[in-house]
Structure formats: structure tokens, C-alpha cells
Amino acid sequence: MTSYDVEAVRKDFPILERTLAGDHPLVYLDSANTSHKPRQVVEAIEQHYLQHNANVARAMHQLGAEASEAFELGRTKVAGFIGAGRREEVVFTKNASEALNLVARVLGDAGTVGEGDEVVISEMEHHSNIVPWQLLTERTGATLRWFGVTDQGRLDLDDLDTLVTERTKVVSLTWVSNMLGTINPVERVIARAHEVGALVVIDGSQAVPQIPVDVSSLGADFVAFTGHKMVGPTGIGVLWGRYDLLASLPPFLGGGEMIETVTMERSTFAAPPHRFEAGTPPIAQSVGLGAAVDYLSALGMENVAAHEQAITAYALERMQEVDGLTVVGPREAVQRGGAISFTLDDVHPHDVAQLLDSRGVAVRAGHHCAKPAHQRFGVQSTTRASFYLYTTEAEIDALVEAIRHTQQYFGGR
Amino acid sequence: MADASQVDALYQEIILDHYKQKHGSGLRDPFESEVHHVNPTCGDEVTLRVHLDAGTVSDVSYDAVGCSISQASASVLNDLVVGKPVDDAFATLDAFQALMQGKGEVEPDEDVLEDGIAFAGVAQFPARVKCALLSWMAFKDATSQALSTQEDA
Numbered sequence: 001m002t003s004y005d006v007e008a009v010r011k012d013f014p015i016l017e018r019t020l021a022g023d024h025p026l027v028y029l030d031s032a033n034t035s036h037k038p039r040q041v042v043e044a045i046e047q048h049y050l051q052h053n054a055n056v057a058r059a060m061h062q063l064g065a066e067a068s069e070a071f072e073l074g075r076t077k078v079a080g081f082i083g084a085g086r087r088e089e090v091v092f093t094k095n096a097s098e099a100l101n102l103v104a105r106v107l108g109d110a111g112t113v114g115e116g117d118e119v120v121i122s123e124m125e126h127h128s129n130i131v132p133w134q135l136l137t138e139r140t141g142a143t144l145r146w147f148g149v150t151d152q153g154r155l156d157l158d159d160l161d162t163l164v165t166e167r168t169k170v171v172s173l174t175w176v177s178n179m180l181g182t183i184n185p186v187e188r189v190i191a192r193a194h195e196v197g198a199l200v201v202i203d204g205s206q207a208v209p210q211i212p213v214d215v216s217s218l219g220a221d222f223v224a225f226t227g228h229k230m231v232g233p234t235g236i237g238v239l240w241g242r243y244d245l246l247a248s249l250p251p252f253l254g255g256g257e258m259i260e261t262v263t264m265e266r267s268t269f270a271a272p273p274h275r276f277e278a279g280t281p282p283i284a285q286s287v288g289l290g291a292a293v294d295y296l297s298a299l300g301m302e303n304v305a306a307h308e309q310a311i312t313a314y315a316l317e318r319m320q321e322v323d324g325l326t327v328v329g330p331r332e333a334v335q336r337g338g339a340i341s342f343t344l345d346d347v348h349p350h351d352v353a354q355l356l357d358s359r360g361v362a363v364r365a366g367h368h369c370a371k372p373a374h375q376r377f378g379v380q381s382t383t384r385a386s387f388y389l390y391t392t393e394a395e396i397d398a399l400v401e402a403i404r405h406t407q408q409y410f411g412g413r
Numbered sequence: 414m415a416d417a418s419q420v421d422a423l424y425q426e427i428i429l430d431h432y433k434q435k436h437g438s439g440l441r442d443p444f445e446s447e448v449h450h451v452n453p454t455c456g457d458e459v460t461l462r463v464h465l466d467a468g469t470v471s472d473v474s475y476d477a478v479g480c481s482i483s484q485a486s487a488s489v490l491n492d493l494v495v496g497k498p499v500d501d502a503f504a505t506l507d508a509f510q511a512l513m514q515g516k517g518e519v520e521p522d523e524d525v526l527e528d529g530i531a532f533a534g535v536a537q538f539p540a541r542v543k544c545a546l547l548s549w550m551a552f553k554d555a556t557s558q559a560l561s562t563q564e565d566a
């Protein structure tokens with residue numbers, strides 16, 4: 001971690017200098033929920049609105065041309081960042097949830113998934129990668145099947161060959177779990193799925209922000225992710241898809257911008273990506289996301305990943321020194337991302353989060369939109385601390401200290 | 414918005430006592446109606462039964478999983494409504510709900526709310542109001558259902 005200067009990085013994030021009630025400095029450990037935004041991203045969005053604002057594609061004036069160019073430049077930057085073969089493979093949505101719904105919807109409409117077919121997901125998915133597939137399989141008469149999770153919080157691939165079979169049409173899997181922190185061996189699953197001719201959707205919402213991603217060599221058919229977790233703005237998500245596949249699929253939503261021509265009898269549709277982008281798109285958000293990937297690239301995703309790994313290892317070690325604290329998920333920093341969910345004996349997560357907040361430590365408590373994963377471990381909810389490129393060891397120390405305070409507060413009174 | 418003193422106001426001794434020693438916890442017979450309520454944001458859950466006898470709430474039994482605030486409030490609910498005429502119980506419920514939703518500007522009446530006044534600090538924490546109201550809303554729902562089935566009968 002020689003080249004990575006976390007203190008210098010923090011200077012780009014003014015919000016990290018805030019103090020909260022009781023004069024406690026903010027210790028933000030909720031980046032898996034949403035990350036903070038560096039000055040560079042906010043300024044790019046501000047410049048766009050203040051100097052280049054117009055609608056895209058349909059405006060014939062100079063500002064319209066500037067806005068269109070800025071919007072499409074965001075797409076080019078994102079395509080480069082994830083190693084897409086063509087920039088037209090990047091479809092903008094409003095978030096990862098919409099991207100996953102888009103795939104599930106159009107695969108059903110295209111008849112790719114029908115009665116008697118199977119879709120396979122895992123027990124550790126975020127609800128955004130569960131519900132769209134439940135809706136699809138209910139609508140089409142297909143069956144939804146699930147990968148299990150081991151006691152160690154790893155994806156259980158023992159039954160890979162019996163779960164993913166000739167009947168499987170789609171496998172949709174998270175790359176990095178937002179609750180357990182597990183980094184899944186997606187390549188193995190992709191290889192098996194392609195052996196039987198199934199399509200693979202990867203939920204990259206937690207992966208793209210923290211590990212280097214190259215979709216061209218990954219081998220998946222679709223990858224979904226969301227701007228706000230990768231130092232970008234809210235209101236923009238990405239569906240990357242293989243171009244030939246996107247080109248063969250019907251539209252998602254209907255409206256302006258997604259058509260080739262419209263008559264009263266029928267419409268024909270634009271080529272990807274615009275076919276899937278009905279209406280005024282997230283223009284300033286594309287500019288912001290472009291600035292975000294520039295920011296990440298300047299830091300270097302290898303460095304971001306190494307920092308995440310180091311801080312997670314430190315946190316796992318420090319947190320597990322606390323008696324009565326149980327990590328739910330992998331306990332060593334191997335194939336593991338920077339989200340650590342835990343329980344504390346005799347204190348409910350909601351109360352833990354409240355006490356930590358009174359010390360300025362911001363974490364998340366609840367089911368983290370992963371109820372099946374909580375059920376798997378027999379817990380109703382957990383507290384989750386999650387880290388990112390600006391997290392310091394001193395912040396982990398503050399977390400551990402606040403956890404001990406919480407135990408005293410509820411145990412000692 | 415929450416420093417140490419506000420947190421102390423939230424976690425009053427009385428609340429922690431009820432949390433550690435819940436009154437009337439567990440599901441019992443007889444009952445006329447049973448409901449299951451959840452708080453979708455944090456996953457707190459309560460299953461709650463109501464037994465009415467000649468216009469009086471003769472038992473409220475419950476099985477709750479959740480944070481200290483939601484658990485303690487179920488315990489206080491049991492204290493405050495069991496043995497009361499349904500109308501009085503509903504008046505207490507209205508008073509508790511007004512306190513919770515009063516953003517800290519409602520002065521609680523100790524004669525009506527007894528231990529329930531300890532929840533005054535919760536009103537300062539919007540995210541916790543739902544926790545405090547969970548079992549009360551379940552009670553309202555279950556009692557209304559019990560009353561309407563009685564009318565039908």
C-alpha cells in the first residue's frame with residue numbers, strides 16, 4: 001500500500017470533515033449503502049448544469065449539441081472503465097435495480113424464459129436480484145432455483161452441475177455480497193452456465209466500485225451496477241450487455257428517444273443502447289458518473305482494491321477481538337469485500353446503530369435488503385459496517401471503541 | 414441529531430427495564446383475533462393476539478422480535494390496555510400515538526400513559542417512531558378485527 005495515500009484521498013471528500021452532534025467527527029462506515037462523492041464529481045455536475053444544460057438528442061441548438069456530447073462522453077468513459085468492447089453496450093438506467101428489472105423483463109418478453117424453464121439465483125442476493133426473477137418466473141411459468149450459502153458465508157457450488165442444467169435459461173448472481181461481503185467465484189459459474197447454454201447476469205453493484213472489472217474477459221452476458229456506490233451521483237445505473245444480445249432483445253419501456261419511427265399502426269425501435277433508454281435520460285448524472293470513473297481510474301482500481309482488502313483485514317481482526325461480537329460472513333479477508341455484518345450478544349442491531357450514531361459512527365442496521373441471507377444464518381437483522389477508498393484504520397478503531405461503549409451501555413445499566 | 418444526552422433520553426431506565434423484563438410476553442389462548450405486523454425498514458416483527466370479554470380487553474398476548482424500543486413498547490402496551498374497556502384502551506392508544514408523532518412537542522399525561530411517558534424521547538428520533546408504534550398498531554388492528562367479527566356473530 002505504498003502508493004496509496006488515504007489522507008490525500010480524504011481531502012477530496014469535504015463531507016468527511018464534518019462533525020456531528022456532541023462534537024463527534026463523522027466516521028462514515030456505510031459506503032456499501034451509498035458512497036460519498038469527491039469534489040471532482042460534484043464540480044463536473046455543477047459545471048454541466050451551469051454551462052451546458054439542455055436536453056439531449058432532440059435539441060437542435062448549440063447547447064443541445066454540447067449536452068448530447070457530454071452525455072455520450074459519460075457512456076464512453078464508463079465503457080472504457082469496465083472494458084466494454086463497444087460503447088453501445090452501456091445502457092443507462094436509473095440504478096442497478098432498474099438494470100436488473102430490465103434484463104428480467106425483456107428476457108421474458110423475448111421468450112428466452114418460458115414455461116418449464118429454470119432461472120438460478122443465490123441465497124445471498126440483494127432483493128433487487130431476487131424480486132425481478134420471482135416476477136419473471138411467476139409470469140412465465142418458469143421455476144426459480146437457488147444456490148445455497150455455506151456456514152462460512154461462501155457460495156455453495158457443490159451442486160453446481162445439478163442446479164445449472166439444460167433446463168436453465170438464466171443464472172443471475174451477485175459478484176460481491178452486500179451483506180456477507182463474500183466475493184464469489186463468478187468465472188466458475190459462468191463457465192458452467194455457458195456449457196448448458198444459459199445466459200449469465202452478474203449483479204456488480206458491490207464489485208464494480210471496489211475491484212478492477214473487465215467485462216470483455218469476464219465472459220458474462222450482462223452486468224448491472226449503480227453509480228452512487230462508486231463515488232458517482234444517484235439517479236444513474238448501468239446495464240452492460242453483449243451487443244449482439246442487446247440487439248436481439250425487445251425494448252423495455254416505450255417513449256421518446258427509443259424509437260426508429262412511430263406511426264399510428266406500429267413503431268420500430270432504435271438500436272442499443274437507445275432502444276432501452278426511453279425518455280430524457282440521466283444527463284447530468286452521466287457527466288457525474290464519467291467524472292467518477294475518471295477519479296477511480298486516476299487512483300487506480302488495483303490500489304482501491306488493495307486498500308479495501310487491507311482495511312477489511314484490519315477491521316475483521318479488530319472487531320473479532322470484541323467478546324460477544326459475531327461476524328456473519330467470511331471471517332478472514334480472503335475473497336472478501338469491505339462489508340462486515342455482525343451481531344452483538346444481547347443488543348439488537350437497531351440499538352447498536354443508534355448508540356454508534358451517538359458517537360458519530362454511521363453504520364446500517366436491519367436486513368440490508370437481503371432477507372433470505374439473514375434467514376440462512378438464523379438472524380432477523382444485523383449491523384453492517386462497510387468501507388471504501390477513504391476509510392482509515394483510525395475509523396475502524398473508533399468503531400470498535402463505540403461497539404464496546406454500546407456493550408457497556410446496555411450491559412452495565 | 415443525537416448526542417449522548419439525547420440517547421439517554423431515548424433509552425430511559427424504564428424502557429430498558431421493560432426490555433429486559435417484558436410484561437405479558439408470549440402467545441396465549443383464548444383469543445378472538447391474531448395479527449402479524451412487520452416494520453419493513455428494519456424487519457422488526459410482532460405476532461399479537463387480543464382477547465375481548467364483554468367490551469373489555471381481557472388479554473393482549475404477543476411474540477415480538479426486534480429492538481429494545483419495539484419490545485419495551487409491547488410490554489408497556491400490555492400494562493396499559495389489559496383490563497380496560499375497549500374505548501379506554503383506544504383512548505390510551507390515541508394518546509400514545511399523539512406523543513410518538515408529536516415531534517417532541519406533545520406534553521405526555523402521566524395519568525393516562527404511566528410508564529408510556531418514558532417514550533417521549535423516541536419522538537425526537539423519526540427512525541424509531543415506527544419501532545415504538547409497531548405493537549400498538551398491531552393491537553389496534555387485532556382489536557378492530559375482533560370487534561367486527563363479534564358484530565357479525
Ligand SMILES: Cc1ncc(COP(=O)(O)O)c(C=O)c1O
Binds near residue numbers: 095096097129203237
Ligand atoms: C448487491 C446489490 N445489488 C443491488 C443493489 C441495488 O442498488 P440500487 O438501489 O442503486 O438499485 C445494491 C444496493 O443496495 C446492492 O448492494
